[in-house]
Amino acid sequence: MSGQQNTQPPDIASPVMTGYCLLDSGYGRKLERFGRYVIARPCAQAVWKPQLSRRAWERADASFDREEGHRWQNRATLPKSWNVTIEGLKFILSGTDFGHLGVFPEQRAQWQWIHEILSPHAAEQPDVLNLFAYSGGSTLAAARAGARVCHLDASRGMVDWASQNAALNLLDNHPLRWIVDDAHKFLQRELRRERRYDAIILDPPTFGRGQRGEMYKIEQDLPETLELCRELLSPQPRFVLLSAHTPGYSPIVLANILQQAMEGMGGRVECGEMLLTGEGETLPLPSGAYARWIFEHH
Secondary structure, eight states, X not given: OBSOTTOOOXXXXXXXXXXXXXXXXXXXXXXXXXXXXXXXEEOTTOOSOOXXXXXXXXXXXXXXXXXXXXXXXXXXXSOSOEEEEETTEEEEEOOOTTSOOSOOGGGHHHHHHHHHHHGGGGGGOOEEEEESOTTOHHHHHHHHTTOEEEEEESOHHHHHHHHHHHHHTTOTTSSEEEXXXXXXXXXXXXXXXXOOBSEEEXXXXXXXXOTTSOEEEHHHHHHHHHHHHHHHBOSSOOEEEEEEXXXXXXXXXXXXXXXXXXXXXXXXXXXXXXXXXXXXXXXXXXXXXXEEEEOOOO
């Protein structure tokens, strides 16, 4: 499911401008650099005072707020699209009407972890399913580690965007499946086909809509999602990686849900906060939580 059902993929931009950095946060805002562009956007968790001066914030190339509807300021100063490299992965960015840019940098540590846990098994080409997959950061990380990946999102625009990211990373000839569908319908269909996956990644939305108006509410639907995921795991699974940006869904909450879902399967669960980070003494900014079930192979 995706809350950005009508998002259209941007044109591929060039050249690649390296890097992401959190510059500052505070008073309910965050200031970030994506390549050469500095952008200010809302962030409810940033309840402290900014460290940088007001002037530093005012020098942002563009800003977005939700106080009077979704509204950009100086959006015209941004190109229609531009590219950045984060954790060795290249992304096409574009300012959407929702204030998103096409990447969630707080997932950087997860992409690195995915690569580290899968790359030793590249010769086996493990099968990975990425649900609610947005613009494909986890898909790219798994593919770069040698896995076969099935990428699913309810938004055709986002799936097209992710496939363009794959092409930008020279992964367009890699074994990738691009699926536009409702998550539960797809999972049930895969079970009927007796298809199995060695690893499953999911980042469910607080609320989302499918292509045919199907609704997803995390507090109602996540237990069933995880139950279906468990049934889809192969006899020799690697991991299930669950992340969420829903207020109240702390690392321990996600760990408890995942622990119960995987009860009797063995393995272990670890959890933590996802953080946006910068250089020097920039305060780290919590941006969601994750829990990982890891099967111990002996």
